[in-house]
Amino acid sequence: MSVYTRDTFVPDTSIGYLLRANHQLGYAQLDRVCADYGITGIQWSTLIAIHFGMTNCAALARDLAHDKGAMTRVIDVLEAKGLVQRDRDDADRRLVNLSLTPEGNAVAMRCRDGVIALWNAVLADWSADETASLIAQLQKLRRTLEHFA
Template sequence: MSFYDPETYTPERSIGYLIKTCNQTMTALLDRMLADEELNSSQWSAMMTIHHGEAPTCAALARGMAHDKGAMTRLIDTLEEKGLVERTRSADDRRVVHLSLTPAGRAVTSRCRDMVVEHWNRCFTGWADAEVETLISLMQKLRCTLEDIATCP
């Protein structure tokens, strides 16, 4: 299937452009929303990922968030200095350092999650639940397709 045609391809019809501009707008909104907690959207995203157990180590977190390891280490250093994240060396393999939220980190993550949920609910005012579910499903499908393509030689 060839959906796009080079002659009619415009930014407003480009999935990549639309995703990028939505992400930029959402990042700016999140940064403003999280300012009272002295967090930015990348820090909060890392905390949510740790909270949900999706990245037990800094390297896994960097892969999952598509950051380089150095940038992720600096981000975790900042969260650790704020008392929100702690590092624990693995008892099985001393080279492995596990990440977890501190009690303060869990509390901040919960407060921020509540703000973000409220924000998304405002964004989807006027949308039918089925429309939101369809959008989520299609975004997940696109993510899987892109991940499959990225792993092909």
């Protein structure tokens, strides 16, 4: 089945365009929420990813769609703020493991409450079924795109 033709492929129906536009709009709001805690949206995304078990820069870069250099700079800033620490892996000294400091964990959790409030406000007029359907379809799209990666 073909979803698009030359006649139907316009920005308002382009999945790529719509995802990018929503991503930019969402991150603008995320930056606003996170500013109250002295961090940016990408810094919070990094902190929360580490909190949930992502412990190396390469994995963070892949998951957060950043190049390794940009991710290293984000980690550098978080480390300078005292929110993240780097430790050499005991089994393989070439590897560097990332972890949250107690302050980093506290900032991540306080900011998470603001992010939850933001998304609850954004989705206030959506039904539970609409929200669940959107999440399921976005997860399916991610799996499909990962297959092509």
